[in-house]
Amino acid sequence: MLLAVLSGFLLAVAVPALYRVTGNYIGWVLSLLPAVLTAYFASLIPTISGGESLLIQNRWMPGLGVTLDFMVDGLSLVFALLISGIGTFILIYAGSYLKGHKDLSRFYVTMLSFMASMLGLVFSDNLITFFVFWELTSITSYILIGFNHEDAEARKCALQGLFVTAGGGLALMAGLILLIFITGSYSFSEILASDLPIQEHGYYIAAVICILIGAFTKSAQVPFHFWLPNAMAAPTPVSAYLHSATMVKAGIYLLARLNPSMGEGVPWSYALVIFGAATMLTGAYLAFSSTGIKKVLAYSTVMALGTLTMLIGVGTELAITAFICVLVAHSLYKGALFMLAGALDHETGTKDITKMGGLWRSMPKTAMITCLAALSLAGLPPLFGFVAKELMFESLINSPLWSWGLLAAAVASSILVVAVAGLVFIKPFFGPTRTTPKQPHDAPFAMLVGPAVLSLIALIFGMAPFLPATSVLDAAISSIYGSGVQTSLALWHGVNIPLILSGASLLAGSLLLYAWQRLQPTLYAINTAGSRVGPEAGYFRFMLGITQIASWQTRLLQNGVLGIYLLILVLVTFGLTGYTLLTRHGLHLDFDFSDGYFYEWGIALLIVAATVFASVTKSRLGSVASVGVLGFGVALIFIHFSAPDLGITQLLVETLTVILLVLVLFKLPPFVNLSSSWERCRDLTVAIFAGAVMTLLMLAVLDIQYFDSISSYYIENSYGLAFGKNIVNVILVDFRQLDTLGEIFVLALAAMGVYSMIKLRAEDQHKP
Known part of the structure; x- marks a missing residue:
């Protein structure tokens, strides 16, 4: 397991050499690692589905309570399979999408490090190790978002993502430290197995606030949602991986992991439900009102992240079941749709769906795969997205918290998402044929194999949902819920309220899609006005304030005098x-x-x-x-x-x-x-x-x-231990020899510097 987690870092070191040997086939070669990791993690399914969990212990810094212990249970295994499985296709896709790019090897170095960081995050049992991997995902995602570093917009968006997530990381660090104080343990497994009344501790509220800030910034919950769509400045392979299986799912993973211990407290549940529902509605509206295909998909990810957070907050067995199904369904269709969006951009030369049309004739394979993925996004049968949406409606109907209010919010977002799915599929491929900057044609095989496989898996899971449920989903649900759960997932449950709500959302979404073109001017005006007072405007004002404070204190305190x-x-x-x-x-x-x-x-x-x-x-x-x-x-x-x-x-x-x-x-x-x-x-x-x-x-x-004077110790032991009668010399040479060695080293460096300055002649500086 240690090798599996760290193998991405090890392979990243060898990427430049491999690239010189393999050339344009580098993506296929590197994809062998996540493919092997997927097979290895899949081999653990029988053990985990049997109700067991594994704890692999590795010493790292035991004196500080920091270990490289890895916990494998249903939750971490589901995330690991998504990370490595989708990562396989992302690496293949990137080799074709970025073919010929001068920095392709640098891209793969960072991408492999990103993958390894995410695997370490979901498997870590030690809280400190978990935080190290958490910050590594922020750093590597910053490098990936700003991959096109010569583009000022990419640099700005990368910095924005880093500032927001790193600020949340500082809050999370405080929250984890408070959690250690509350429980007396550095281990997730020990905290989850403990019967301590965490909610009664004086630090509980502070720990909840800090942990939620860290998770909300990472997973783009309102009001921190603005950084995620701006991260679309990254190349499409990064966007596809970041939205489907990594980075933004890290905060969701943390919330799910701590839910059995923290979820019994009212502040935790209420905060997740309120912020999750607000994020769900905000993301759905912004997705519907956008025109760039990557922006549309990015905001639909914000909607899905809000839905996942809300379901964890509801916390019932049915809600946790819906959570896992929405998580898997979203990862499958969102990874596919982002790669397909990249294929459209790559082959047409534009990201704006208003400038596309009639592409099904020139891109039939792309159109067919996009149809499957969009159906899952819309929650239509027989895709797995339909199963997940039905479970979400059913869990909210039976929610102990604000049942009808949450259900109304979920239906409203579902209506908007149906319209968004229609935009993603119908606008580019149907209607009158439009002239695009590039002559369109189907993307290469390497760019379509990933979306095709992910869409096919979503179809299989939808038609036979008992397959993922009995293999690993039940174990994941049990990990989050805190006790054993047996689900009975099915595509058809008869005519019931969730099915009626699905039909109503489909009808209303279709009407919205029909009116989308006429609504765009109004939506654009609303968004423009909102951008002046929204969270992103607040972020820029905050950053400007920091700059002004820095300028003021520099003039006052660091003025060179x-x-x-x-x-x-x-x-x-x-x-x-x-x-x-x-x-x-x-x-x-x-x-x-x-x-x-x-x-x-x-x-x-x-x-x-x-x-x-x-x-x-x-x-x-x-x-x-x-x-x-x-x-x-x-x-x-x-x-x-x-x-x-x-x-x-x-x-x-x-x-x-x-x-x-x-x-x-x-x-x-x-x-x-x-x-x-x-x-x-x-x-x-x-x-x-x-x-x-x-x-x-x-x-x-x-x-x-x-304290007693240490002088007596030196007097008694200088001669007996160091055989020296001069106590000062003995202290310098024997008892504190490392200090003396350091001082000698510093003096030697200073002497070399002085010697270099003496020997340097002015005319030497002008020699070529």
Whole structure:
């Protein structure tokens, strides 16, 4: 299992070499990996369908509680089969769609990493490992969305997707940490098996909010839905994979995975139902009002993601059954439709469905496959989408939460989706033949095999739904519901309310499709007005605000003036230190100078006098001399308090410093008054404040000792363990040898840098 999860990363390393050998056949060669993974995961179906689950344990960072443990149950296996199975066809498709692209090998490197990241996410049992893979999907999807990096629009959309999902990732990290605090476990399997009353914990609400923000941003729930359609700037293979089996399904997976533990709480269920229903309606409306075929499909994905979230929130056995069926049906038809949309764009040169028409004559194979996939999107028999839609209606009729309101929303979205399916199929292929930028013809076999197989699977699952149910779907439903479930899926249940609602949605959707052309101007005006105040406009205002704040603080704090940097550093450091000192320790000024000697006072006054003189003198020679007096005074203190090594070091440093300053003294520019009187008073105040805080801090350190002094340990063991009588040398060479080695390394680097600067001549820079 470890090799299966990480194999995508391993193969990605070899892609450039393979591409040089295989050339245009690289897609077929690389597709062997996900095909083998699909077969391997399928071999686990008998075990999982029998009610068992597997936990494969691998050590990674046990000291931190981080492992590479993988949990295989019905839920993770369904996702893995979708990821690897659809991924097989995506890799084949991409080789033909991007044939001849100069960055094709880079594309495959990122795509394989994306696939491996998603597999690691769905199989991870450890919460920290799960989060690592979660962020890897964000990073790899960012690279894929911005694949055409020379296009400014692609870069902007990639950054938008990254900012939204990475911001949600930070919230998710906080939520997972809170969940660890609540349960005391890093493991999904232990959390799900625990009987702890999570809902009663004080951190529960905060954990729910953080986890939902992470999941909602990833899975494009309202109000974060705007980034997903903009991700269509990616090449079509990326869009097909991202919408059908990866990335956006990650948030849905997390919600389903945690539902048995978190779903009993009212905030969790209500939030999923409300945001899911709102996303479902929003996505359906925006899909109907769009004209670009990829935009239409993207917004229909938003609708499906909202439906999935709503069904998890409803949480009944029937709703979870509908959830799994909608998940599988959507993955099959959406992967097929996106690849078909890419085929239309590839062969006609346009994405706008209003500029297509009559293509069934020149693209008959594409038309036939699109018909099957669109029927599943519309929820018509005998496709699996029909089975899923019937289950959704039935589960909402029996929903314990707002049954009729949710049912009305579901029917409304179904009406719009019927119209959308008609747009996807009828507008490009029927009606008067339109002239397109390219002479249309059927796409190559590599671009049609994936949609054909996925559509055929949807047809088989629709005609015999018991096949997926008994193999793996029942196990997945049981994983989400929290107890064993046996379903009885069928294509025909007789004439009942769900069937009547399906018929009504089909009729109303057909009427909407008929009126679509006349409605477009009104829909365009509504969308244009809404875009000025919608979530995406809020995102751009937020980003503009961040830029303005960054510009303001750069002008104020990072303006290139060293004195300002030092001032802020000193104020913040000593301000926080002084606050902590006063609140945690308090002021206990009990000075006792009875044991002080006159020569100690003399050295102290000498240091103070030298400091003051160096600050106020206008003589450069006088300032150098006073700095030397200051350094030698510190050396005297070291020697007086039995630290001759430090004293000698201080004397050497000060002597060299004074000599160097004297040597360059006459090369330095004269003193210039660069500050006003107010600025000098400000600097003096800050300096006095820092000195006072440091003095109080040292007095507090001398006054309180939390631990026994380590000096006794060094005294007792320096000779016995290190055979050295000079304790300072023993500490540096034996007890803290790594610190010393690091210091030597730094000094060696500095010496090499200085040597390079000395040897570098100005004329060398002008040599070719």
